[in-house]
Amino acid sequence: MNITTSATRHSYLLIFLVSMCCNPWQSAVRADTPAAQTGSNQVLSSPTYAIRAIQDAHSNNTPVVVRQGELDALINTDGGGACPISAALIAMQTLRSMTGQPLHPKPHQYALQLFQTHPELKEGRITNDRFVNLFDWMADQIPGYKVQVDFVSARNSIHANTGPYWSDSEGPDLTIKGGELTILAYTVTTNGGNVLGRHFVLLKDLGDTQIRVLNPGKPMKDYQFTVEKRDSPAIKYKRVYFESPGQMSSNPLVLELNTVFKVRLFPSEMVPPSTPSLTVNQVKTAIDELAEQLRSEGKLTSPREWRRRGATFGLPGLDLPASVGGSGWSAEQMLEIFRHAGRYNLNLRDVVGGAHGRPAVKMDSPVAEVALKQLVAGNAYFAVAITEENAGTDTKSMQSRAVKDGDGFRLTGSKLWNARLRQATHVVLYTSSADGSSNDRTAFLLPIDHPGLEIVDRYAHGLTGNSFGGLKFDNMYVGPEHLIGDDGSGGELFEEHFLYWRLMQAAAAIGCGERALEIMAERIRQRHVFGGPIGRFTHLQQPIGKNLTRLRMALALAREAARFYDRGDFDAAEPLVNGIKAEGVEIALEACDEAMRAHGALGYSRDVDLGDRVRDLMGLRIADGTTDVMRMTVVREKYGFDLWEMSVRSFSGGKTNARGE
Known part of the structure; x- marks a missing residue:
């Protein structure tokens, strides 16, 4: 904060700063690991994700953040603090993260060089123009991009006598966008009217009633403010104030927003960006932007629209190998994308990556080559048909069969409780093997309009972004080019694919639950009954704390499984x-x-999507492995296969009879 203080400048701070510069670690630090090439790298991530990634990357061994306290000793005694300089240095790292570049490996050394090159920084009391100049001096640290800084101020700001000013009626623009970082400067005043100075913070997140910021003084901690616009006597414009929720001080400071700086990145025409690949945060930002477009068009849950338009930033091919035009992302990276998609709607579990088209990678035929090319381009969408009316988890009870017919096969049977068939262009169809073994399964990749394949419609309560139903086929001929792997290898194919798929479905569910808790927190903050917000009833806060912790534990377990x-x-x-x-x-x-119940009748209405989330998750607890069966497999792996056998065998007269073997 640019606040005059009589505190002694401790020389050990400077010694500490120099020691940080001499840190022997040399390798570049990434706040967000890039993956293989996914197309154009013009997608710039949101500062929300970039700031969070920097906070996660910072440690004593990798000090990528320069705190204000580490620079205060360099400012003249009457110059206030180093808050704006620290904010600018953290902003530099944020901008690098937004572009997908490695973080500056030695920001403390760079800070010293900055003071040496521009000794006027020691004067403190940075003006708006000098703060803009500071970014000009650091622009070469964002290779491949031009940095543009604009600012608007409050009409009563002493730092902008001639403007520009923000709208008197609307106030400042605090929206958050990819490729754009917002820095807020607010005036700190005592209740007695004594102005202490200005403080600079980075805007991290924007809610309905609150903002979250990164404070250069304590950059590892999130600070929350309630934003209030107040009328002032004798003037025709509103003034914008920040209040700290839950502040208990009897003599709180008055925080008035003074200036809003917008730092924008534009690709340089002279120097190409140094990082050719997209990062997880950049893909998340692209999902945010596309979600808003599709929501406005009433197409948020359309898998075909997502795949077609998401192909512009590589969404359908993220987890497919480069050999078929994909990006080769790891399960650990994909986990974060599925989790993010689930925040919007659980139907989006189907729009990320190759999904049920992944098994086609194991094929070596023109059919697979064409289908995968269409999939990566966003023009194909794969369904899977395994379950039957009397065969779910017990796949050995599958009645659909394949018999050899020359080099090809004849398939006869039916499938039921299958999603996506009306939207799909292709289907992965499982039958018993043609070699006669009752234990083996065979998988085929077919176009959805394959001759002899008939779709049967059923209707589900949830996950309505896709159709629900089944298939019928009788003596349907399928050529050998449609076979996935070998005849009889479908069981192994199923196990490998669904191990991955179940993990990603769990990630989408976690994101779905996390977003619901955010909505619930905002609800109990805003909803007033009996003269106050319902958040004062602490029993409504308890589920948020409990379930947030449980979701975090689930996420940690999911990440371990992905590794x-x-x-x-x-x-x-x-x-x-x-x-x-x-x-x-x-x-x-x-x-x-x-979250739904905390909203009362509103939660049960279609004015909010919480009822949809509950309904969709009830479907997912059945789909792709029911909760009960999944728990049984956990017991089997830990405590022995005999317990599994007890659960899947029938008992008669004290003797066990194996079924389906």
């Missing part, structure tokens, strides 16, 4: 994945149910 999967240790991943498919969905369901 096992990426290492190819499927045996270690399986019990974790099955457990998280069960518990992640159940925890998210409870979170959404609590």
Whole structure:
């Protein structure tokens, strides 16, 4: 903060700063790991994600953030603090993260160089123009991009006698966008009217009634402010104030917004960006932008629209190998994208990556080559048909069969309780194997309009972004080019694919629950009854704390499972994945149910989407492995296969009879 203080400038701060510059670690630090090439890199991530990533990356071993307290000793005694300079240095790292570039590995050394090159910084009391100049001096630290800084101020600001000023009626623009960082400067005044100075913070998140900011004084902690516009006597414009929720001080400081700086990035025509690949945060930002477009068009849950338009930033091919035009993302990276998609709507679990088209990678035929090319381009969408009326988890009871017919096959049977068939262009169809073994399964990739394939419609309560129904086929001929893998290898294909798929569905459920808790927190903050907000009834806060913690535990377990999967240790991943498919969905369901009930009748209406979240999660607790069966597999892996056998065998006269073998 640019506040005059009589406190002694401690020389050990400067010694500490120099020691940070001499840190021996040399490698560049990434706040957000990039993946393989996903197309154009003009997608710039949101500052919300970039700031969060920087906070996560900072540690004593990798000090990527320069705190205000580490620079205060460099400011003249009467110059206030180093708050704006620290804010600008953290902003530099934020901008690098937004572009997908590594963080500056030695920001403390760079800070010293900045003071040496521009000794006027030691004077403190930075004006608006000098703050803009500071970004000009640092522009070469964002290679491949031009940095543009604009600002608007309050009409009563002593730092902008001639403007520009924000709208008297609307106030300042605090919206958050990809490629644009907002820095807020507010005046700090005592209740007695003594102006102490200005403080600079980075806008991290914008809610309905509150903002979250990064404070350079304590950058690892999130600060929240309620934003209020107040009328003032004898003037025709509103003044904007920040209040700290829950502030207990009997003599609080008055925080009035003074200036809003917008720092924008534009690709340089002279120097190409140094990072050719998109990062997780950049893809999340692209999802945010596309979600708003599709919501405004009434197409938020349309899988075909998502895939077609998401192909512009590589969404359908994220987890497909580069050999088929994909990006080769890891399960650990994909987990974060599925989680983010689930925040918007659980139907978006179907719009990320190759989904049920992933098994086609194992094919070596023109059919697969064309289908995968269409999938990556956003023009194909794959369904999967495994379950039947009397065969769900017990796949050995599957009645659909394949028989050899020359080089090809004849398929006869029916499928039921399958999603996506009306929207799909292709379907992965499972039958019993043609080799005669009752234990083996075979998988085929077919166009949805394959001759002899008939769609049967049923209707589900939730997950209505896709159709629900089944298939019928009788003596349908399928050529050998449609076979996935070998005849009889469908069981292994199923296990490998659904291990991945269940993990991603759990991630989408976690994101769905996290967003519901955010909506609930805002509701109990805003809803007033009996003269006050309902948030004062602490029993409404308890479910938020409980379920947020449980969702965080579920996320930690999911990330551990993803790391096992990426290492190819499927045996270690399986019990974790099955457990998280069960518990992640159940925890998210409870979170959404609590949020819905906190809204009363509104929560049960279509004015909010909480009822949809509950309904969709109830579908997901059944789809892709029911909660009960997933829990049984966890018991089997930990305590022995005999307990599993007890659950899947029937008992008669004290003897067990194996079924489906």
